[in-house]
Amino acid sequence: MEFLQDAHVWEAIGLAIFIAALIYLKVPGMAMTALDSRATKIQAQLDEATKLREEAERLLAEIKAQREASEHQAESIVTMAKEEAARLGEEAKVKLEEQIKRRGEMAERRIALAEAQAAAEVKAAAADLAAQAAEAVLSARLAAATSDPLIDAAVAAVATKLQ
Numbered sequence: 001m002e003f004l005q006d007a008h009v010w011e012a013i014g015l016a017i018f019i020a021a022l023i024y025l026k027v028p029g030m031a032m033t034a035l036d037s038r039a040t041k042i043q044a045q046l047d048e049a050t051k052l053r054e055e056a057e058r059l060l061a062e063i064k065a066q067r068e069a070s071e072h073q074a075e076s077i078v079t080m081a082k083e084e085a086a087r088l089g090e091e092a093k094v095k096l097e098e099q100i101k102r103r104g105e106m107a108e109r110r111i112a113l114a115e116a117q118a119a120a121e122v123k124a125a126a127a128d129l130a131a132q133a134a135e136a137v138l139s140a141r142l143a144a145a146t147s148d149p150l151i152d153a154a155v156a157a158v159a160t161k162l163q
Helices: 008-022 027-144 151-161
Strands: none
Touching: 008 027
């Protein structure tokens, strides 16, 4: 029984008893149950992470689509604004040209009216001057042609004889 004297044998016997005790106390089953429950928890976390990732990818796709739609809308708004600005610029240009034309025509009418008034004033002044000159000439002729007493007597005599 020399082999009982060997320390390695007792170590092996102790290990065998320890393993048998663990099996008898169902420690490997508890370990497997603990590992299985841990694996179930990890699988649930992985499933949840997968769902969250899919949801995040779906949200990312929606956000990208919204961003593209917003960019397209912004481009259309900018295009419309540029077109509106060009149209308003053209309208302003046309209105300005019309206003300049109207003011020019108004100025021409005012000038023509002023010319007509000036011409009327000149004609009126010339007519007044001509009337004054005619009056002066006629007054001078009439003053010079005041009756001569001999002519008056001869006219009166002729008038009596003709009657």
